[in-house]
Amino acid sequence: MLAALLEMAPEGFEQVDGEGFVEFALYGAPGELPTFPDGEAEVGGVRVQVRGEEVPDDWEERWKHYHVPVLVAGKLWVRPPWEEPAVRPGVTEVVIDPGRAFGTGTHPTTRLCLELMLDLPARGSFADLGCGSGVLAIAASKLGFSPVRAYDSDRLAVEATGLNARANGVVLDSVERFDLRSGVAPVADVVAANLMRPLLLALTEAMREGPSVIIASGLLDHEADEVAAAFAPLFERRRLSLKGWTALLLAKVPD
Numbered sequence: 116m117l118a119a120l121l122e123m124a125p126e127g128f129e130q131v132d133g134e135g136f137v138e139f140a141l142y143g144a145p146g147e148l149p150t151f152p153d154g155e156a157e158v159g160g161v162r163v164q165v166r167g168e169e170v171p172d173d174w175e176e177r178w179k180h181y182h183v184p185v186l187v188a189g190k191l192w193v194r195p196p197w198e199e200p201a202v203r204p205g206v207t208e209v210v211i212d213p214g215r216a217f218g219t220g221t222h223p224t225t226r227l228c229l230e231l232m233l234d235l236p237a238r239g240s241f242a243d244l245g246c247g248s249g250v251l252a253i254a255a256s257k258l259g260f261s262p263v264r265a266y267d268s269d270r271l272a273v274e275a276t277g278l279n280a281r282a283n284g285v286v287l288d289s290v291e292r293f294d295l296r297s298g299v300a301p302v303a304d305v306v307a308a309n310l311m312r313p314l315l316l317a318l319t320e321a322m323r324e325g326p327s328v329i330i331a332s333g334l335l336d337h338e339a340d341e342v343a344a345a346f347a348p349l350f351e352r353r354r355l356s357l358k359g360w361t362a363l364l365l366a367k368v369p370d
Contacts, residue, residue: 116139116158116159116160116161116163117159117311118159119158119159119160120139120141120158120159123141123148124141124143124148128140128141128142129141129142130222132223132358132359142170152165153165153166153167182195182213182219182221183195183198183221184198184199185219185220185221185226186206187220187226187229187230187233188229188230188233189203189206190205190206190207190233191206191207191208191209191229191233191254191258192206192207192208192209193208193209193211193219193220193221193229193250193254194208194209194210194211194219195210195211195212195213195219196210196211196212196282207254207257207258209250209253209254209257209283210279210282210283211248211249211250211253211279212248212275212278212279212282213248213275219248219250220250223357223358223359223360224309224332224333224334224360224362225247225250225251225309225332226357227332227355227356227357227360227361227362228251228307228309228330228332228362229250229251229254230355230362231330231332231353231355231362231364232251232254232255232258232305232307232330233258234353234364235305235328235364237255237258237259237260238259238260238261238304239260239261239303239304239305239327240260240261240262240263240264240303240304240305241255241256241260241261241262241263241264241303241304241305241306241307242263242264242265242266242301242302242303242305242306242307242326243255243263243264243265243266243307243309244266244293244295244300244301244306244307244308244309244310244318245266245267245272245295245308245309245310245314245333246265246266246267246272246273246276246290247267247272247275247276247309248272248275248276248279249265249275249276249277249279249280249287249290250279251265251307251309252264252265252276252280252287252290253276253279253280253283253285253287255305255307256280256285256286256287257283257285260305261288262288263287263288264287264288264289264290264291264301264303265287265289265290265291266290266291266292266293266301267292267293268292268293268294268295269292270292273290273291273292276290277290295310295314295317295318295321296314296317296321298321299321299322299323300318300321300322302322302323302324302325302326303326304326304327304328305326305327305328305329305330306326306328306329306330307329307330307332308329308330308331308332308333309330309332309333310331310332310333311333311334312333312334312335312338312341312342314333315331315333315334315342315345316341316342316345319345319346325346325349325367327366327367328364328365328366328367329346329349329363329364329365329366330362330363330364330365331343331346331362331363331365332360332361332362332363333360334360334361334362334363335359335360335361336356336359336360336361338361339354339356339361339363342363343363343365346363346365348367349365349366349367350365350366350367350368350369351363351364351365352364352365352366352369
Protein backbone atom coordinates (compact mmCIF):
# COMPACT_ATOMS: atom_id res chain seq x y z
CA MET A 116 0.00 0.00 0.00
CA LEU A 117 2.79 2.44 0.93
CA ALA A 118 4.71 1.62 -2.23
CA ALA A 119 1.63 2.26 -4.36
CA LEU A 120 0.94 5.59 -2.65
CA LEU A 121 4.53 6.71 -3.17
CA GLU A 122 4.08 6.07 -6.88
CA MET A 123 0.98 8.29 -6.88
CA ALA A 124 2.38 10.98 -4.59
CA PRO A 125 6.21 10.86 -4.60
CA GLU A 126 6.42 14.11 -2.61
CA GLY A 127 4.64 12.47 0.31
CA PHE A 128 1.31 12.05 2.05
CA GLU A 129 -0.11 12.26 5.54
CA GLN A 130 -0.62 9.15 7.67
CA VAL A 131 -2.98 9.01 10.65
CA ASP A 132 -3.04 5.86 12.80
CA GLY A 133 -6.47 5.32 14.37
CA GLU A 134 -8.11 2.60 16.42
CA GLY A 135 -8.38 -0.30 13.97
CA PHE A 136 -7.62 1.76 10.86
CA VAL A 137 -4.91 3.73 9.08
CA GLU A 138 -5.80 6.80 7.03
CA PHE A 139 -3.63 8.20 4.26
CA ALA A 140 -4.30 11.71 2.91
CA LEU A 141 -2.93 12.95 -0.42
CA TYR A 142 -3.13 16.66 -1.17
CA GLY A 143 -3.04 18.38 -4.52
CA ALA A 144 -4.68 20.88 -6.83
CA PRO A 145 -7.62 19.71 -8.97
CA GLY A 146 -6.35 17.42 -11.71
CA GLU A 147 -3.07 16.60 -9.93
CA LEU A 148 -4.23 13.52 -8.02
CA PRO A 149 -5.39 10.15 -9.35
CA THR A 150 -9.16 9.93 -9.71
CA PHE A 151 -11.06 7.35 -7.67
CA PRO A 152 -14.81 7.41 -7.13
CA ASP A 153 -15.95 7.71 -3.52
CA GLY A 154 -16.44 4.29 -1.97
CA GLU A 155 -14.36 1.13 -2.29
CA ALA A 156 -11.26 0.90 -4.48
CA GLU A 157 -8.14 -1.24 -4.76
CA VAL A 158 -4.74 0.34 -4.19
CA GLY A 159 -1.62 -1.81 -4.17
CA GLY A 160 -3.73 -4.95 -3.88
CA VAL A 161 -5.51 -3.64 -0.78
CA ARG A 162 -9.22 -2.84 -0.58
CA VAL A 163 -9.64 0.69 0.76
CA GLN A 164 -12.36 3.26 1.35
CA VAL A 165 -11.84 6.45 -0.68
CA ARG A 166 -13.28 9.91 -0.26
CA GLY A 167 -12.35 13.32 -1.57
CA GLU A 168 -13.02 16.74 -0.10
CA GLU A 169 -11.89 20.31 -0.49
CA VAL A 170 -9.25 21.55 1.93
CA PRO A 171 -10.71 24.17 4.31
CA ASP A 172 -9.62 27.79 3.87
CA ASP A 173 -7.89 27.78 7.27
CA TRP A 174 -5.63 24.83 6.39
CA GLU A 175 -2.49 26.89 7.06
CA GLU A 176 -3.37 26.89 10.76
CA ARG A 177 -5.30 23.61 11.02
CA TRP A 178 -2.42 21.42 9.88
CA LYS A 179 -0.35 22.58 12.85
CA HIS A 180 -2.66 20.70 15.22
CA TYR A 181 -1.27 17.41 13.90
CA HIS A 182 2.27 18.28 14.97
CA VAL A 183 2.48 18.05 18.74
CA PRO A 184 5.47 17.98 21.13
CA VAL A 185 6.93 14.62 22.11
CA LEU A 186 8.84 13.80 25.29
CA VAL A 187 11.08 10.78 24.67
CA ALA A 188 12.19 8.70 27.68
CA GLY A 189 11.94 11.79 29.88
CA LYS A 190 15.15 13.13 28.34
CA LEU A 191 14.41 14.56 24.90
CA TRP A 192 11.72 17.14 24.06
CA VAL A 193 10.96 17.38 20.34
CA ARG A 194 8.55 20.14 19.34
CA PRO A 195 7.48 22.31 16.41
CA PRO A 196 8.46 25.99 16.73
CA TRP A 197 4.92 27.15 17.60
CA GLU A 198 4.75 24.98 20.76
CA GLU A 199 6.08 25.91 24.20
CA PRO A 200 9.76 25.22 25.08
CA ALA A 201 10.72 22.46 27.49
CA VAL A 202 10.50 23.46 31.14
CA ARG A 203 12.03 20.38 32.76
CA PRO A 204 15.66 20.55 33.90
CA GLY A 205 18.01 18.09 32.22
CA VAL A 206 15.83 17.72 29.12
CA THR A 207 17.45 18.26 25.72
CA GLU A 208 15.22 20.20 23.33
CA VAL A 209 15.01 19.78 19.57
CA VAL A 210 12.85 22.23 17.60
CA ILE A 211 11.70 20.93 14.21
CA ASP A 212 9.75 22.79 11.56
CA PRO A 213 8.16 20.05 9.41
CA GLY A 214 8.36 22.16 6.26
CA ARG A 215 6.40 21.07 3.23
CA ALA A 216 6.67 17.30 3.43
CA PHE A 217 8.06 16.05 6.71
CA GLY A 218 7.16 15.42 10.34
CA THR A 219 8.41 16.68 13.68
CA GLY A 220 9.27 13.36 15.31
CA THR A 221 5.79 12.25 16.37
CA HIS A 222 5.61 9.23 14.06
CA PRO A 223 6.30 5.95 15.92
CA THR A 224 9.29 5.09 13.69
CA THR A 225 11.08 8.33 14.64
CA ARG A 226 10.13 8.18 18.31
CA LEU A 227 11.46 4.63 18.59
CA CYS A 228 14.74 5.68 16.93
CA LEU A 229 15.15 8.50 19.43
CA GLU A 230 14.47 6.19 22.37
CA LEU A 231 17.08 3.70 21.14
CA MET A 232 19.58 6.55 20.61
CA LEU A 233 19.17 7.49 24.27
CA ASP A 234 20.28 3.95 25.19
CA LEU A 235 23.71 4.61 23.70
CA PRO A 236 26.76 6.48 25.02
CA ALA A 237 26.74 9.78 23.08
CA ARG A 238 30.18 9.54 21.51
CA GLY A 239 31.69 8.76 18.15
CA SER A 240 30.43 9.49 14.65
CA PHE A 241 26.78 9.34 13.65
CA ALA A 242 25.08 8.99 10.26
CA ASP A 243 21.39 9.62 9.67
CA LEU A 244 20.23 7.74 6.55
CA GLY A 245 16.89 9.03 5.29
CA CYS A 246 17.08 12.17 7.41
CA GLY A 247 13.71 13.73 6.47
CA SER A 248 13.45 16.93 8.51
CA GLY A 249 16.67 16.17 10.40
CA VAL A 250 15.23 15.08 13.75
CA LEU A 251 17.69 12.25 14.38
CA ALA A 252 20.80 14.06 13.15
CA ILE A 253 20.05 17.19 15.17
CA ALA A 254 19.24 15.19 18.29
CA ALA A 255 22.46 13.20 17.87
CA SER A 256 24.53 16.37 17.63
CA LYS A 257 22.85 17.89 20.69
CA LEU A 258 23.38 14.69 22.68
CA GLY A 259 27.12 14.73 21.95
CA PHE A 260 27.79 12.54 18.91
CA SER A 261 30.45 13.92 16.55
CA PRO A 262 30.90 14.15 13.63
CA VAL A 263 27.26 13.94 12.53
CA ARG A 264 26.24 13.53 8.88
CA ALA A 265 22.77 13.40 7.33
CA TYR A 266 21.71 11.90 4.00
CA ASP A 267 18.49 11.71 1.99
CA SER A 268 17.61 11.16 -1.64
CA ASP A 269 15.00 13.93 -1.49
CA ARG A 270 16.17 17.48 -2.19
CA LEU A 271 13.44 18.88 0.09
CA ALA A 272 14.68 16.70 2.95
CA VAL A 273 18.23 18.00 2.56
CA GLU A 274 16.89 21.56 2.54
CA ALA A 275 14.66 20.99 5.60
CA THR A 276 17.46 19.34 7.57
CA GLY A 277 19.85 22.21 6.88
CA LEU A 278 17.26 24.82 7.92
CA ASN A 279 16.34 22.95 11.11
CA ALA A 280 19.98 22.44 12.06
CA ARG A 281 20.62 26.17 11.81
CA ALA A 282 17.46 26.93 13.80
CA ASN A 283 18.74 24.66 16.59
CA GLY A 284 22.22 26.21 16.57
CA VAL A 285 23.68 22.90 15.40
CA VAL A 286 26.43 22.52 12.80
CA LEU A 287 26.16 19.17 11.03
CA ASP A 288 29.34 18.00 9.33
CA SER A 289 27.47 17.32 6.11
CA VAL A 290 23.91 17.22 4.78
CA GLU A 291 23.87 15.55 1.38
CA ARG A 292 21.62 13.99 -1.22
CA PHE A 293 22.35 10.28 -1.50
CA ASP A 294 20.47 7.32 -2.98
CA LEU A 295 21.15 4.14 -1.03
CA ARG A 296 20.35 2.08 -4.12
CA SER A 297 23.12 3.58 -6.21
CA GLY A 298 26.28 3.57 -4.13
CA VAL A 299 28.21 2.35 -1.12
CA ALA A 300 26.35 3.35 2.03
CA PRO A 301 27.96 5.93 4.34
CA VAL A 302 29.52 4.42 7.46
CA ALA A 303 29.77 5.80 11.00
CA ASP A 304 30.17 4.40 14.51
CA VAL A 305 26.38 4.68 14.88
CA VAL A 306 24.06 4.58 11.86
CA ALA A 307 20.38 5.41 12.15
CA ALA A 308 18.35 4.12 9.21
CA ASN A 309 14.68 5.08 9.46
CA LEU A 310 13.68 3.52 6.15
CA MET A 311 11.21 0.97 4.85
CA ARG A 312 11.94 -2.75 4.64
CA PRO A 313 13.16 -2.86 1.00
CA LEU A 314 15.70 -0.09 1.60
CA LEU A 315 16.87 -1.62 4.86
CA LEU A 316 17.50 -4.92 3.09
CA ALA A 317 19.33 -3.06 0.32
CA LEU A 318 21.41 -1.33 2.99
CA THR A 319 22.77 -4.67 4.19
CA GLU A 320 24.21 -5.18 0.69
CA ALA A 321 25.42 -1.58 0.30
CA MET A 322 27.53 -1.55 3.49
CA ARG A 323 31.00 -2.84 2.70
CA GLU A 324 32.03 -2.45 6.31
CA GLY A 325 29.40 -2.41 8.97
CA PRO A 326 28.99 0.17 11.73
CA SER A 327 29.48 -0.72 15.39
CA VAL A 328 25.82 0.05 16.00
CA ILE A 329 22.82 0.43 13.70
CA ILE A 330 19.34 1.62 14.59
CA ALA A 331 16.96 0.17 12.00
CA SER A 332 13.43 1.56 11.96
CA GLY A 333 10.52 2.02 9.57
CA LEU A 334 9.53 -1.61 9.97
CA LEU A 335 6.12 -3.12 10.45
CA ASP A 336 6.15 -5.54 13.39
CA HIS A 337 6.07 -8.66 11.21
CA GLU A 338 9.08 -7.47 9.17
CA ALA A 339 11.49 -7.11 12.10
CA ASP A 340 12.77 -10.70 12.29
CA GLU A 341 13.72 -10.75 8.61
CA VAL A 342 15.62 -7.46 8.79
CA ALA A 343 17.37 -8.36 12.06
CA ALA A 344 18.62 -11.59 10.45
CA ALA A 345 19.78 -9.74 7.33
CA PHE A 346 22.09 -7.53 9.41
CA ALA A 347 23.99 -10.52 10.82
CA PRO A 348 26.63 -10.74 12.22
CA LEU A 349 25.30 -7.77 14.18
CA PHE A 350 23.50 -8.85 17.35
CA GLU A 351 20.04 -7.62 18.28
CA ARG A 352 20.40 -5.74 21.55
CA ARG A 353 16.95 -4.20 21.87
CA ARG A 354 13.62 -4.18 20.04
CA LEU A 355 10.87 -1.60 20.55
CA SER A 356 7.36 -1.59 19.11
CA LEU A 357 4.70 1.13 18.96
CA LYS A 358 1.39 1.18 17.08
CA GLY A 359 2.40 -1.66 14.78
CA TRP A 360 5.89 -0.30 14.01
CA THR A 361 9.19 -1.78 15.20
CA ALA A 362 12.72 -0.41 15.63
CA LEU A 363 15.85 -2.49 16.24
CA LEU A 364 19.11 -1.72 18.00
CA LEU A 365 21.80 -3.92 16.45
CA ALA A 366 25.45 -4.00 17.49
CA LYS A 367 28.71 -5.88 16.84
CA VAL A 368 28.74 -7.17 20.40
CA PRO A 369 25.77 -8.57 22.33
CA ASP A 370 24.45 -6.63 25.29
